Amino acid sequence: xxxxxxxxxxxxxxxxxxxxxxxxxxxxxxxxxxxxxxxxxxxxxxxxxxxxxxxxxxxxxxxxxxxxxxxxxxxxxxxxxxxxxxxxxxxxxxxxxxxxxxxxxxxxxxxxxxxxxxxxxxxxxxxxxxxxxxxxxxxxxxxxxxxxxxxxxxxxxxxxxxxxxxxxxxxxxxxxxxxxxxxxxxxxxxxxxxxxxxxxxxxxxxxxxxxxxxxxxxxxxxxxxxxxxxxxxxxxxxxxxxxxxxxxxxxxxxxxxxxxxxxxxxxxxxxxxxxxxxxxxxxxxxx
Amino acid sequence: xxxxxxxxxxxxxxxxxxxxxxxxxxxxxxxxxxxxxxxxxxxxxxxxxxxxxxxxxxxxxxxxxxxxxxxxxxxxxxxxxxxxxxxxxxxxxxxxxxxxxxxxxxxxxxxxxxxxxxxxxxxxxxxxxxxxxxxxxxxxxxxxxxxxxxxxxxxxxxxxxxxxxxxxxxxxxxxxxxxxxxxxxxxxxxxxxxxxxx
Numbered sequence: 001x002x003x004x005x006x007x008x009x010x011x012x013x014x015x016x017x018x019x020x021x022x023x024x025x026x027x028x029x030x031x032x033x034x035x036x037x038x039x040x041x042x043x044x045x046x047x048x049x050x051x052x053x054x055x056x057x058x059x060x061x062x063x064x065x066x067x068x069x070x071x072x073x074x075x076x077x078x079x080x081x082x083x084x085x086x087x088x089x090x091x092x093x094x095x096x097x098x099x100x101x102x103x104x105x106x107x108x109x110x111x112x113x114x115x116x117x118x119x120x121x122x123x124x125x126x127x128x129x130x131x132x133x134x135x136x137x138x139x140x141x142x143x144x145x146x147x148x149x150x151x152x153x154x155x156x157x158x159x160x161x162x163x164x165x166x167x168x169x170x171x172x173x174x175x176x177x178x179x180x181x182x183x184x185x186x187x188x189x190x191x192x193x194x195x196x197x198x199x200x201x202x203x204x205x206x207x208x209x210x211x212x213x214x215x216x217x218x219x220x221x222x223x224x225x226x227x228x229x230x231x232x233x234x235x236x237x238x239x240x241x242x243x244x245x246x247x248x249x250x251x252x253x254x255x256x257x258x259x260x261x262x263x264x265x266x267x268x269x270x271x272x273x274x275x276x277x278x279x280x281x282x283x284x285x286x287x
Numbered sequence: 288x289x290x291x292x293x294x295x296x297x298x299x300x301x302x303x304x305x306x307x308x309x310x311x312x313x314x315x316x317x318x319x320x321x322x323x324x325x326x327x328x329x330x331x332x333x334x335x336x337x338x339x340x341x342x343x344x345x346x347x348x349x350x351x352x353x354x355x356x357x358x359x360x361x362x363x364x365x366x367x368x369x370x371x372x373x374x375x376x377x378x379x380x381x382x383x384x385x386x387x388x389x390x391x392x393x394x395x396x397x398x399x400x401x402x403x404x405x406x407x408x409x410x411x412x413x414x415x416x417x418x419x420x421x422x423x424x425x426x427x428x429x430x431x432x433x434x435x436x437x438x439x440x441x442x443x444x445x446x447x448x449x450x451x452x453x454x455x456x457x458x459x460x461x462x463x464x465x466x467x468x469x470x471x472x473x474x475x476x477x478x479x480x481x482x483x484x485x
Binding site: 002003006052053060061062063108109112113167168169170171172216219220221222277280281 | 383
């Protein structure tokens with residue numbers, strides 16, 4: 001089976017699984033909180049299984065942690081949906097949870113590939129950046145319409161391109177791409193179902209998984225710090241639709257501005273990664 | 288009966304002298320060689336898209352070989368390969384091989400082999416059983432090793448050479464990338480080593 005067909009089947013299955021769970025969540029309104037994050041987790045777990053097979057627990061290979069993060073991150077996603085009065089619990093819980101989670105995959109690099117002090121700085125930095133990303137973008141999950149699921153899905157495609165050419169890891173790229181496909185099923189659902197929202201917990205978990213893939217690509221593959229920062233900045237664009245200034249604009253601009261920014265900056269990021277990769281010589285992937 | 292001075296004092300000394308001589312001769316039979324990284328090669332080949340073979344090598348190899356010609360069972364070998372030194376003649380492919388898709392060389396920088404048992408097959412061949420560790424996964428490996436020669440290098444040091452070829456399944460070491468897309472599971476490895484006597 002060709003790579004393209006295989007990847008398409010994986011992406012389709014991930015989207016189908018996420019879509020079914022989200023549809024169920026939309027029908028059972030009370031379960032929406034739980035099922036919105038579960039849709040992301042189920043879609044990603046399906047994608048991982050197809051791309052890399054069953055991971056060990058505890059993982060022998062640090063990059064396998066991203067599979068378990070889809071499950072371990074579920075409570076963090078659910079916490080994002082607590083009532084406004086208890087959002088401080090979400091903020092502190094997410095901080096502690098993300099700090100703990102990020103130690104797990106990067107611990108093997110301490111004292112080896114990374115000096116202890118540098119490694120701890122990396123882990124804390126990754127955790128803080130991811131916590132901020134989850135905190136600032138979670139509210140986008142309450143946004144109706146296609147803009148948020150479309151942006152979230154585009155982030156997966158852009159991440160796949162940057163990880164493929166920048167990090168030189170096809171499997172991490174494929175995981176990012178299939179995560180994008182899984183959450184991308186939110187686009188037809190938003191078009192078909194009136195009032196459909198992804199939910200805060202889905203956004204929080206999806207961001208955790210994206211950030212984990214990006215940071216794994218820096219720690220274990222060849223992603224540069226510049227590319228990592230750019231990917232985080234692109235992630236923060238998901239918070240744009242909730243900005244009061246943007247909400248005062250016409251509906252067309254409310255869609256065009258965040259999506260346009262994401263496509264322009266993301267496209268440039270992929271192009272720069274591709275150019276840097278090709279500067280090494282003719283692509284061996286092409287053969 | 289009273290023992291003479293000669294029997295009482297010299298006989299134990301003679302026994303000690305004889306024993307130490309035996310130990311020395313046993314030690315003399317087991318010779319330790321350090322792997323000469325310049326004249327040691329680890330070459331591998333894997334079938335690409337069920338068509339041609341892609342070849343590669345590792346450029347940084349170290350280790351020791353203990354050779355007991357009289358009693359090969361006393362022989363042993365320990366080899367360490369730097370996974371980051373993989374070289375296929377294409378830097379993009381080498382980076383990909385170092386990535387988590389294959390060796391995950393940042394987490395698992397060393398590939399090692401430690402022998403457990405050496406058995407003589409014939410005058411120039413031994414069977415070496417041991418543990419091969421790749422990507423943190425250890426699996427037993429049995430290889431037939433051929434003695435390729437003995438001599439002296441330009442510095443006058445005694446050198447010895449061996450070679451072996453064996454096939455492993457990379458999936459047994461959790462290196463699964465591309466197996467279902469035509470990048471073969473079987474990897475044939477040729478290891479040619481030259482050791483310098485210590």
